[in-house]
Amino acid sequence: MTALVIDGLRKTFGGVKAVRDLSFTIEPGSVTGLMGPNGAGKSTVLDLVCGVTKPDAGSISIFGEDTAGLRADQVTRLGVARTYQVIRLTTGLTAVQQVITGCYLQRETSLLASILQMPWARQRRREIEDIAMYLLDRVGMADRADILAEAMSYGEQRRVEIARALGSNPMLLLLDEPTAGMNVQEADRIGTLIQALRDDGLSILLVEHSMRMVADYCDHAVVMNFGAKITEGPPADCLDDEKVQDAYFGRQRDADSQ
Amino acid sequence: MQWLSDFWAAYGSLAGLAMVNAVFALACYATLSTGVLSFAPVAFGAVGGILAAQLVLHTTIPLALIVLCGGMAGLGFAMLLAPALLRVEGHWTALATVALVLVTRVVVRNVPALTGGDNGLTVTRPLSMAVPVVTLLCVMLGFRALHHSWYGIASRVVRDDPAVAAGLGINIRQTRLIGFGVSGFAGGLAGVLLVLVQQFVSPDSFYVHVAFVMITGAVIGGSFHWLGPVLGAIAVTLLPALTETLVPDSQDIGSGIALLLALVFLPRGLFDPRVVLLQLSLAQATRTRDPRYERR
Ligand SMILES: Nc1ncnc2c1ncn2[C@@H]1O[C@H](COP(=O)(O)OP(=O)(O)O)[C@@H](O)[C@H]1O
Ligand SMILES: [Mg+2]
Numbered sequence: 001m002t003a004l005v006i007d008g009l010r011k012t013f014g015g016v017k018a019v020r021d022l023s024f025t026i027e028p029g030s031v032t033g034l035m036g037p038n039g040a041g042k043s044t045v046l047d048l049v050c051g052v053t054k055p056d057a058g059s060i061s062i063f064g065e066d067t068a069g070l071r072a073d074q075v076t077r078l079g080v081a082r083t084y085q086v087i088r089l090t091t092g093l094t095a096v097q098q099v100i101t102g103c104y105l106q107r108e109t110s111l112l113a114s115i116l117q118m119p120w121a122r123q124r125r126r127e128i129e130d131i132a133m134y135l136l137d138r139v140g141m142a143d144r145a146d147i148l149a150e151a152m153s154y155g156e157q158r159r160v161e162i163a164r165a166l167g168s169n170p171m172l173l174l175l176d177e178p179t180a181g182m183n184v185q186e187a188d189r190i191g192t193l194i195q196a197l198r199d200d201g202l203s204i205l206l207v208e209h210s211m212r213m214v215a216d217y218c219d220h221a222v223v224m225n226f227g228a229k230i231t232e233g234p235p236a237d238c239l240d241d242e243k244v245q246d247a248y249f250g251r252q253r254d255a256d257s258q
Numbered sequence: 259m260q261w262l263s264d265f266w267a268a269y270g271s272l273a274g275l276a277m278v279n280a281v282f283a284l285a286c287y288a289t290l291s292t293g294v295l296s297f298a299p300v301a302f303g304a305v306g307g308i309l310a311a312q313l314v315l316h317t318t319i320p321l322a323l324i325v326l327c328g329g330m331a332g333l334g335f336a337m338l339l340a341p342a343l344l345r346v347e348g349h350w351t352a353l354a355t356v357a358l359v360l361v362t363r364v365v366v367r368n369v370p371a372l373t374g375g376d377n378g379l380t381v382t383r384p385l386s387m388a389v390p391v392v393t394l395l396c397v398m399l400g401f402r403a404l405h406h407s408w409y410g411i412a413s414r415v416v417r418d419d420p421a422v423a424a425g426l427g428i429n430i431r432q433t434r435l436i437g438f439g440v441s442g443f444a445g446g447l448a449g450v451l452l453v454l455v456q457q458f459v460s461p462d463s464f465y466v467h468v469a470f471v472m473i474t475g476a477v478i479g480g481s482f483h484w485l486g487p488v489l490g491a492i493a494v495t496l497l498p499a500l501t502e503t504l505v506p507d508s509q510d511i512g513s514g515i516a517l518l519l520a521l522v523f524l525p526r527g528l529f530d531p532r533v534v535l536l537q538l539s540l541a542q543a544t545r546t547r548d549p550r551y552e553r554r
Contacts, residue, residue, distance in 0.1 A: 052421055072424035082425055090418045092482060092532040094539070101415050105427040107408050111436070114407040144543070148532070151539035168427055 001064050003028045003172050003203035004049065009058035011044055011227075018044040020227040022058070026172070026220075031194055031204045033218035033235060035211070037247055041227040042207045043085050046174050049205075050082055051075035062172060077105060081170035083161045085177050085207070089149040095160045096145040099132035102167025106131070135163040139193060155182045162193070173197065176207045191217040211239050211248070223247070269499075270387065274455035276495040277390040278448055281397055282468060283475035283487035285444035288401075290481050291410075292437035293417035295352040297469040298339065301362040302332035302445030303452060304464035308366070308373055310450040311381045311459045321389055325450050332446015333439055340438035344431060359469055366461040378460025385454050393451060394488075397444055401484035409436055471495065474513060478520040480527020489528055 004026040011019040018041045026032045034042050047053045049060055051072040060067045062078045070078075081102075089098050106128065107114070113121040136142045139159040144152065149160055158178055165173060175194070179187035187210070194217055198204055208214050214221050214235050221238040223231050225247040231238055238244055285299035306328030313324045339358070343351050366373045373379065404410050415423040416433045423430055452468075453459045471494055479490020494513055501512030520527065 050425060052424070071429075072421070073427050073429050076425055076427040084422075088419055088422045090415050090422070092418075092535070093414065094535070097411075101411055102426055104408065104412060109408060111407070111409055115403050115409065117403065117406070146539075147543050148535050148539035151536060151543045164426075 001028065002026070002061075003030075003063060004205065005059075005061045006045070006049070007059050007061075009045070009048060009060065010056045011041075011048060011053065012056055013044075017227050019048065019055075022224070022227070022229055024222045024229065024232055026203050026205055028171075028203050029198060029201050030219040031198050031206055031217060033214035033221040034205055034207045034224065035209070035214055035221060035238070035244075036224035036230075038209070040224040040247075042224060043176055044227075045224075046082060046176055046205070046207060049075075049174060050080060076168065079168075079171035080174065081165040081168050081172075082174035083158070083165050083176055083178055085180065087154070087157045087161055089157055089161060089164070091150065092148070094146050094148055095136060095141055095152070095163075096129070096132050098149055098160050099135050099163045099167050100128060102135075102164035103128045103131055105168040132163075132167065135166050136160070138166070138196075139163045140189065155186050158182070159190075162190075166197075170202070172203045172205070174205045174207070177209055178206070179208070179210065179213055187213060188216075215239055271455065272496065272499055274385075274387065274390050274451075276492045277394045278451045278455055279471050279475060279491040279495045280394055280488045281444055281448035281451060282472045283479065283491035284397055284401055284484060285441045285448055286472040286476050287481055287484060287487040288441035288444055289434070289437045290476060291417060291484075292413045292434045293420065294344070294434055294437060295349075296343065296355045296438070296441065297352070297359050297472070298336065298343065298355040298438075299332075299441055299445030299448065299472060300359045300464050300466075300468045301339075301355075302336055302442045303449030303468065304362050304366060305335045305449065306332040306446030307449030307453040307459055307463065310453050311374075311379050312372060314381050314383045314454075315379070321383065321385070321454070325389065325393055325447060325454075328450030329443045329447040332449065333443040336438045336442020336445070337435075340435050340442075343438070344434055356469075359464075359466060363461050363465055366464065374460065376461060378458055378463075381453055381457050381459060383454065383457075385457070390451050390455060393447055397447060398484065398488060400440075404440065405484055409433065413437060474517050476527075478516060478524075478527060480524075480529040482526055483529055483531050486527045486529040493528070 002025050007023050009019050009022040022045065034045065036042055048055050051067055051070055062080060065078050067075050090101060107124065109121045109124050133142060133145060136145050139162050141156060141159050141163065144156065149157055162178060179190050191213060194204055194206060206218060218235050221232060221235040222229060223238050223244050230243045230247060231241050282299055282303065285302065289296040309331045310324050310328045313319055313327060343354055346354055367375055412428045412433050415426060415428060416430050420430050452463060471491060475491030475494050476487045478493055479488065480486025497512050497516055
């Protein structure tokens with residue numbers, strides 16, 4: 001079944017048409033790169049998919065389920081997880097605690113059993129701690145599990161945020177510029193991780209500003225400008241497209257000021 | 259042991275009041291830890307306290323059971339009000355609970371059969387100090403269990419960033435409803451204890467001064483761990499007595515100054531586990547940082 005179907009999506013903020021008549025799909029087990037200059041509307045698309053903001057028109061369906069009328073936490077329960085363009089980790093929690101918050105949907109423990117610390121609740125919590133450590137290991141952060149996230153470097157916080165997103169064992173992962181502010185080696189490690197996750201069966205929507213990341217790590221690319229899709233297809237073809245070149249290098253300043 | 263009974267005679271009721279206020283501050287912390295500022299525990303306390311007064315006057319139910327009944331009454335009242343209080347957004351919830359405190363006083367004054375009206379009711383039942391001590395300890399154990407539960411984990415994210423919490427599949431409204439339930443139970447217990455410690459209940463028992471003690475307790479003590487409000491409330495209760503002996507007729511100036519100093523110098527309160535954790539983390543972070551990941 002198709003992982004994500006976006007059809008005729010539209011969203012306006014005041015006078016700004018952030019997303020206009022956008023349609024595309026994500027095939028299961030693939031990495032789709034969502035590209036476009038700053039202000040193109042990429043993050044708004046993620047917010048709409050997650051149910052954080054409601055579309056003015058159009059529909060979104062995730063693994064066949066229409067998300068219209070669902071709260072954000074209900075959309076998450078369909079198997080969606082995300083990271084944020086501006087890191088949003090919880091203040092005062094260590095790396096492993098951050099990932100445990102991400103495992104909330106996997107807790108399998110009733111409120112009462114959890115409060116009374118019943119033996120099975122403790123057992124499950126230990127399993128969750130193991131899962132959290134495993135996920136930190138996957139993003140290369142296992143040795144920093146007990147460090148407060150706010151004491152970490154920017155790139156490290158990004159990786160913790162990815163581990164947190166994986167905590168709910170999602171089927172569709174939305175990453176909003178996960179390599180922003182990283183050097184090339186760091187970005188390549190994230191790229192390798194993204195492909196490994198895809199090989200595990202995850203469907204991934206990767207919002208990326210960098211053409212190189214999309215060319216190297218995505219199976220499919222969708223390019224937006226001024227809220228609308230300008231082209232889609234294999235990454236290499238998209239990057240050569242005149243309209244894309246124009247959007248990135250020709251009219252960059254217009255897009256920024258919109 | 260002479261000094262102990264002397265001390266108790268002189269300061270027993272003050273110690274009792276400190277424990278009452280600690281439970282009130284925890285009731286305030288219960289919703290605060292889900293990101294909702296609420297003064298409703300004053301009203302929850304009134305419900306619990308007045309019920310306790312009636313039970314003491316008209317029945318011979320053991321005190322432990324009366325305390326529990328007061329807690330349950332507070333819980334019931336909280337669950338009745340919480341959906342309405344959570345309908346309004348953010349700061350308006352706080353304002354709605356302030357209105358609730360004002361309404362509570364009007365109601366208490368105007369149902370003299372239950373509340374004694376303006377004259378109040380004298381509630382005479384010899385009280386062993388064990389009652390407030392054991393109640394406070396039980397409430398603290400309860401908050402400790404909540405802190406480590408999945409509810410505690412969820413509430414930390416909800417308070418820090420509700421949108422992120424929803425993105426993790428956490429039901430914000432449900433988390434806050436539980437917070438109100440806990441607040442109602444603790445508030446009800448605090449109300450019972452207040453009546454039992456003061457052996458008297460009147461419209462003035464549950465009014466804005468309780469809200470003031472609650473919130474200053476949480477701010478001075480720290481509202482990021484359940485131990486903070488307990489320490490803060492005890493400090494706020496004992497401080498006026500202390501300043502009174504040092505500077506006669508100073509009244510509430512001491513607590514006012516303490517609140518200001520706390521806000522300026524300890525914005526996260528006396529007790530904040532993050533302070534130590536941050537120091538440890540910074541030390542470890544520089545020690546173990548992997549150079550491969552460093553930005554050049
Ligand atoms: N909550 C909001 N309120 C008002 N305008 C917004 C909001 N979110 C995004 N926008 C506007 O919508 C446009 C698209 O923004 P965004 O989706 O963040 O772009 P991108 O992620 O592609 O850089 C921008 O012009 C931005 O200013
Ligand atoms: Mg963006």
